[in-house]
Amino acid sequence: MNRLGSGISEELLNALVDNEFTPEEQAEKLAQVRRDKVASVELNHLRELKESVRLAYADPPQPNHEPYKMKLLHRPYAIAVSLILFSVGFLLLHNLSFPMPWSDSERLILLDPIGQGDRPATASDNSMRVVFHVQNIDHISPGELLDDVESLIEDFQARGETIRVEVVAHGDGLGLLRSKLSTEQQRISQMVKAYPTLTFVACLNTIQRLKVEKGIEVLLLPEATTTESGVAHVVRRQKEGWIYIQV
Amino acid sequence: MKITQRLQWTLVLFGMLLCSAVVAESYGKQKVVYHINYDNPAAQAGAMRNIQNHINAVGAENLDLKVVLHGKGLSLLIEPDLAAETKLPRGNATDEMQAKISGLKQQGVIFNVCANTLKGKKIDLDEHIYDASESDVVPSGVAELAKLQAQGYTYIKP
Numbered sequence: 001m002n003r004l005g006s007g008i009s010e011e012l013l014n015a016l017v018d019n020e021f022t023p024e025e026q027a028e029k030l031a032q033v034r035r036d037k038v039a040s041v042e043l044n045h046l047r048e049l050k051e052s053v054r055l056a057y058a059d060p061p062q063p064n065h066e067p068y069k070m071k072l073l074h075r076p077y078a079i080a081v082s083l084i085l086f087s088v089g090f091l092l093l094h095n096l097s098f099p100m101p102w103s104d105s106e107r108l109i110l111l112d113p114i115g116q117g118d119r120p121a122t123a124s125d126n127s128m129r130v131v132f133h134v135q136n137i138d139h140i141s142p143g144e145l146l147d148d149v150e151s152l153i154e155d156f157q158a159r160g161e162t163i164r165v166e167v168v169a170h171g172d173g174l175g176l177l178r179s180k181l182s183t184e185q186q187r188i189s190q191m192v193k194a195y196p197t198l199t200f201v202a203c204l205n206t207i208q209r210l211k212v213e214k215g216i217e218v219l220l221l222p223e224a225t226t227t228e229s230g231v232a233h234v235v236r237r238q239k240e241g242w243i244y245i246q247v
Numbered sequence: 248m249k250i251t252q253r254l255q256w257t258l259v260l261f262g263m264l265l266c267s268a269v270v271a272e273s274y275g276k277q278k279v280v281y282h283i284n285y286d287n288p289a290a291q292a293g294a295m296r297n298i299q300n301h302i303n304a305v306g307a308e309n310l311d312l313k314v315v316l317h318g319k320g321l322s323l324l325i326e327p328d329l330a331a332e333t334k335l336p337r338g339n340a341t342d343e344m345q346a347k348i349s350g351l352k353q354q355g356v357i358f359n360v361c362a363n364t365l366k367g368k369k370i371d372l373d374e375h376i377y378d379a380s381e382s383d384v385v386p387s388g389v390a391e392l393a394k395l396q397a398q399g400y401t402y403i404k405p
Binding site for chain 2: 151
């Protein structure tokens, strides 16, 4: 068995990643792992791996079932029904004035895993979509970061183009969206009001980690939405064709 | 030399040519944008090394490589003594760094600087920025990053 530095086995890490413990056990083991730097890094690595694999197999192949054997008598009916269905479908597709089950903007919401029913994606299909990834803000002040976001949006609006922007914060970057730490609460609130296509997204994994490791109950700004994993979210956005900028 | 021997040599030479062509083409053409908005000198030196390694692997003729500098990233092109005249905390363009940058430029690398930062940080293009002209200035570093990615450039933040 492959053992890491302080008696934490890989089996334990894998069990943690797969949520095999009760919530209390999970929190306790997680705290134990987080005390060990090597194990902690390994755990993050495993989580990212799991996330990547999950994303890679978003539509896993279905297992083969026994082929359904149709009775000889039913076959003519089946052919007739499929012909009718085919022609109905054909007519529907060719007659575009017929209302389709969803409009483009609704489809964007369906793609959107975070709860944003109240902030619909008004941007049309051709508009620019940009995700800012904030994980470390040593080299840039929160104000400068928001300046960058604002000037980008203004730049597009000045040319009459729409742009959708998401600012995803995790790790140390989460401070931007914590009501006790953020120095930019008012500005964020103003920006979200001024730009309906701007969203701030906080990482729930980071919030959970702060709770388990440091006993901090994170309070987010009311403007912040959440996502399960910040890393997985920016990966997903890139797969969906969003432009990526790491702050 | 016998004719067969000559023929053999020709074949060997031809094979070698073919091989080198295959090696050079192995990565195909690439369009890449590097993003620098930090002023840690070690990190910036590391980024220059990444770019040189990238050129070595792909070949300068197969690369369209741009470096977009904004915010504190402009320190890459500001001499240490001149930083005090601007509102940036430091300049990292030592003689050694200038030599690296010139070397990369000779291999076709383009360094773009952000006009918003020039204005906001009181930086003068001619006075403070090492070896740059008006054509190297882009209106906004962030918007440039978005534009280049939309044009098919791959984004790298070293």
